[in-house]
Amino acid sequence: MSSTPTFTLNNVRKVYSNGTTALHDLNLTINDGQFVSLLGPSGCGKSTVLRLVAGLGKMSSGQLIWGSNARNKLAFVFQEAALMPWATVEDNVRLPLKLAGMSKAASDAAVAEAIAMVDLTGFESCYPRELSGGMKMRVSIARALVTKPEVLLMDEPFGALDEMTRSRLNSDLLDLWQQKQWTVVFVTHNIYEAVYLSNRVIVMAARPGRVVADVAIEAPYPRTEEFRTSPLFNQYCREISACLSRAANHHKEPFSESPSPRANMVDSVA
Incomplete structure (x- = not known):
């Protein structure tokens, strides 16, 4: 795995206009090719982090430092598929290229490739109303992939x-990540999903959000169904569950030692 930073967030603070402090002194570095999950209590700022990285909001203070030109090759998959109901699968996937001014003839190959990557070949002419929830999310992912990104930001895409279906899409996403070697930052509330997908799990504290644990998931890829039922998987789930419990109750007791040598707890959270 590369040690070259894709981006770094330094002492990031985000205060909304109503006075709510969403993030406070958040520090995080994501390296090229990593699959990193952000996990934490509701309202801890996980989605805010993604939006700041994507340029969909402004930080109140701090820095976002890009390590390469990856900022120009970034795609975002939202919680909801948000497809155009009047457009076919093909036209929904084509949308980013159309907005960029690319002609239909020039974009046909990229659209077909993206649809094939999410295993929807044969459904190009279908409308969203004709698709299952999982298929709609595949269209949403294809729409992100059609731009050939290097960084993929995913805001709890499988939560609903x-x-x-969620398990199958997890496996399909990992297969694509290994093939394309993207850098992925994935927001989830699901510990099991985070452990299965990631080589790092970042645990964030309740509002104001900041990083309180950085757990390396030292299990080889490809990951199979056997991994989901292995002692190692269960051990990681227990460790992260303990980190989350401490994150949710950080105001009651200060953080101290890590629950495991693999879980790097951040001390400056009292």
């Missing part, structure tokens, strides 16, 4: 799906 049933467990079977």
